[in-house]
Amino acid sequence: MANYSFASDNTAGACPEAMEAIVAANAGFTSGYGTDHVTAKAADLVRQLLDADADVRFVASGTAANAVGCAALCRPFESVVAHEHAHICTDETGAPGFFGQGLGLIPLKGQSGKIDPSALDGALGEPDVSNRQSAAALSVTNITEYGTLYTAQEIRVLTSLAKAKGLGVHFDGARLANAAAAGFDLKAIKTLDVDILIVGGAKAGASMSEAIVLFDKGLSRRFDARLKQAGQLPSKGRFLSSPWIGLLESDAWTQRSRHANAMAEKLAGMMPFPLRHPRQANALFVDMDDAALGRLRAKGYFVYRFLDGSVRFMCSWATTPEAVEVLGEALKEIA
Amino acid sequence: MANYSFASDNTAGACPEAMEAIVAANAGFTSGYGTDHVTAKAADLVRQLLDADADVRFVASGTAANAVGCAALCRPFESVVAHEHAHICTDETGAPGFFGQGLGLIPLKGQSGKIDPSALDGALGEPDVSNRQSAAALSVTNITEYGTLYTAQEIRVLTSLAKAKGLGVHFDGARLANAAAAGFDLKAIKTLDVDILIVGGAKAGASMSEAIVLFDKGLSRRFDARLKQAGQLPSKGRFLSSPWIGLLESDAWTQRSRHANAMAEKLAGMMPFPLRHPRQANALFVDMDDAALGRLRAKGYFVYRFLDGSVRFMCSWATTPEAVEVLGEALKEIA
Amino acid sequence: MANYSFASDNTAGACPEAMEAIVAANAGFTSGYGTDHVTAKAADLVRQLLDADADVRFVASGTAANAVGCAALCRPFESVVAHEHAHICTDETGAPGFFGQGLGLIPLKGQSGKIDPSALDGALGEPDVSNRQSAAALSVTNITEYGTLYTAQEIRVLTSLAKAKGLGVHFDGARLANAAAAGFDLKAIKTLDVDILIVGGAKAGASMSEAIVLFDKGLSRRFDARLKQAGQLPSKGRFLSSPWIGLLESDAWTQRSRHANAMAEKLAGMMPFPLRHPRQANALFVDMDDAALGRLRAKGYFVYRFLDGSVRFMCSWATTPEAVEVLGEALKEIA
């Protein structure tokens, strides 16, 4: 039987704090479509987390969150610039283009998933011509797709370039909890010229929910209609918001991500294969040839080979030290 | 504080069977994006419910389910014919057009939410000209938007007309459980020329989930990519599928809808306002002027006035006989 | 052989002034995609016609012009309010929804194709809720779809209501030349709070071209990219712009429309069937039963029955007095 436990940080269920909050929020009657008191409270908690006056919504998937966000910042004949291996570019089935009616993606280079400022500068310097989809928004991801951490200052460099050209800024924080656990200051985000931030729930221990944070409140007008039309405003909205109450009131969102990061660190200590990218959060990317990967899979471990050729190991809130040790032994055997 | 309990059948939480199944399914690691064993089992149960060999997927909202279904049956320069007051026409913020890139809706007349076959016949007889979006699909809803029940034979009359013209058929079963509880034979659906059926979860006691049933398996190819792109293939898919295990293994899906229907029947017995439409499931639509409605709202009851001018009272799995009695008294006072 | 001459004002070719200008503009080499000197000159002439400082573009069809315009003013989860029988609502195959990714159309009542201000007021008073596509733009048409003329003041009443609610305004002037010929002051349009005006070419004697006039220059940013992506920025742009030079330098645009209007007036004087709508420009709409229409078609005349049940006769720049007289005789015979 396949063992998915290191394949992704979304192969675990929800953490106890989230589940308890879901069960608690289930009682009684509420109004629908995100107008309920549970959703209001969860939005407050997200604002507190960020120390920001922003509008907050909850949607069912990271793909939806990112695509709705990109569509809010770009017209169809414009583009989002992003790292060439960003999740929106490689793993969301073209959702930004679907939600944004064909909006384009301009892929940028950069080491270990972080956009090279000079690549961004070059893209922004392209002439604004009618035969190409010129840039209208920048998308940054932290923790990046390769498990690395931007500092606030590194992001500021990118967003400053973008803002100087009039672009909007989308921040994919699917693993923002892991970034916070690694020292990224959440309260600094409001100073980074971000228009739309996605705060990841699923990978941080929620059931199935991502928060959309609208720092630019000008984007909020009719946002509920935008979500409803996009199939992202379910009637029983409390099921999207309640896990956040459990995660944020208890600080489990950060604490359990700290655990995930620590498990990855522990695994790095046992890893016989060379790391391709610095281990800064809950992911390891290693150089492993197909033969070795085959031997690992034969032991029941399913892990992915990524676009850069490396093999990824993810830890989550649910990863135990024992599981890391068993995997570490397995890796030693197949190395 | 507002009392939403009769405003809709989605103001309640999930029923105990659903919640228990969600909690149970949360344990352990699974693969993602609907490839997990929980989702596989839930799909089996839906097939059993319908006694049908069909492909089954789960999505987060009824709007998404309907819009994805319509988009799968229509091209942008074509239309879905539906009752003029069908949910897709009136309450989904144009989602079919968004998912279907501008596909049209052709509204049909018909008493109490049921499409008049002669209206359908007329619409299908329109010439296929380039300046209009000709019909490519029929959408029927059972229980209808006005709480009435189609018999299988009534649906067959409509779908036969549609099929004779080469249309696809979409069946919005957001309240199919209430139809089943009212005697509609679920196992007959497979004989009704339906291509895509939506089986409602939320209103039947699930948390946040609707099932898309693809009777026409030709539509299944790359359907997961369709869902992923549309933001409807969340990583932790078990949260969309597990409630179905609780609802269907226990038969709570039907039994609790039977209760909801019975509560509406009980309320009908106490209703001092005339019914606009026959009470056949869990909804009452009554003639009530604004003054009376104002008095009712002043007592803390929030209910909606509908497009036909009537005021709706909905019962759900969570409606208690006591709540009906208290409402009945309130209605007597304000009548 | 069918005689299409009264079926529409687009069954004629281009008038001599337009054709000569096309031939003249064909000489020599130019830059592409609307950056050429012919296009620049034609845009100047449109600005002069309207006595307005506005940006001007040329596209290949009225459907494209209207749909691009609506899409520029509305997001997918919003709507355009328009007369229920406006061309965008009835004859453009849902193009606004296609270009606008599912944007909605809110049909309004009003006599003889003119929006009833109270109907507009009512639509604008609808609550801004998430389950409906709220209004973001108003579309007015002059000459209307039923051949009637709005005064500037009548349009101002509508656009003032729209602007008070923050809507954009789209003006479909497919037959603006006929309006001008009937006394409508083109130079007043700039005072009417119009954001996007379509100035009709084809029906006024051009080959195949409509002008998009952007009074709100904020809409102009990247408009060429919008057109290019929409397939409306052909390389040899002079073929879209040159007819305007012929039409506007010579004033043929107005003079030939005056002729068209006069021909309709002449036909009205011979018409044995009652007029359904006032004859104010180049169209007649009459009450004619199917038997009479059949007899007319048997004589080789093809004319359309409209949505309001009336039968339409259109005159154009190419309609001759003799043709009107012959038709008048034919009508007398079949009446």
Added chain:
Amino acid sequence: MANYSFASDNTAGACPEAMEAIVAANAGFTSGYGTDHVTAKAADLVRQLLDADADVRFVASGTAANAVGCAALCRPFESVVAHEHAHICTDETGAPGFFGQGLGLIPLKGQSGKIDPSALDGALGEPDVSNRQSAAALSVTNITEYGTLYTAQEIRVLTSLAKAKGLGVHFDGARLANAAAAGFDLKAIKTLDVDILIVGGAKAGASMSEAIVLFDKGLSRRFDARLKQAGQLPSKGRFLSSPWIGLLESDAWTQRSRHANAMAEKLAGMMPFPLRHPRQANALFVDMDDAALGRLRAKGYFVYRFLDGSVRFMCSWATTPEAVEVLGEALKEIA
């Protein structure tokens, strides 16, 4: 004053044969929206050119033709595979994604604009997973974007690979006339498994028109509605079709392209800069540094630097031997 004559093969006007046919077709009244006798005749001529029983439509731009074609072959969650520098990938402002609601483009490598079969094979071998837009259509271009010519057999290799995987085939023939003039057998296209062929008009001497040829007649159903909705079915359709009568009855379409190719050959003979790609039709791509290009532009010649870094010189039906000689002298001076 800028000299655009070698910037593109669309900087010339229409050739005399096309203009005369436009003027001739302008006489009299016709039915609208492509149902006229001029359009019928032009479609017949295109069928004769290709010796094929196919449906033919005419649209206003190559971008529209390609985008409509791609959209007809792909669903939004699928992709078109094409050469990475194909016009649809680089110069159409994302039109395929706009018309196709976010459909993806999979760029393939290959020398001098021709798809490397092994690159195609690799792309088609990618697993059909839900998080990526899998291939649904192949697009080939002949003459390629770098002025090179595929043989029929080379195309067959590609289309066979595509068909073996169930893909549709789109053939961008914006410069098909130049291919024909270079020896490409037009009558062989019907044997190449092509579903949709675009036959270029503008670059071959038409005014503003491209032909869409539907070899797969299953795609024809409601194609006029598709075009109308997309703004590509103008009322006076004869202006899109008549130039084809002039071009094809006289064989000017091929003969004038032969001239264009010959002019490029002549220019190649005088070219002091090395050719980057083989000169096989009407284009030269040369290695020229910025300093030299600056000197050339200072002499009044505007030419483009392409994505591969080379500088392009295009000849057209209107290029004269004298103009080539003058340019040749200028090049010698700045080399």
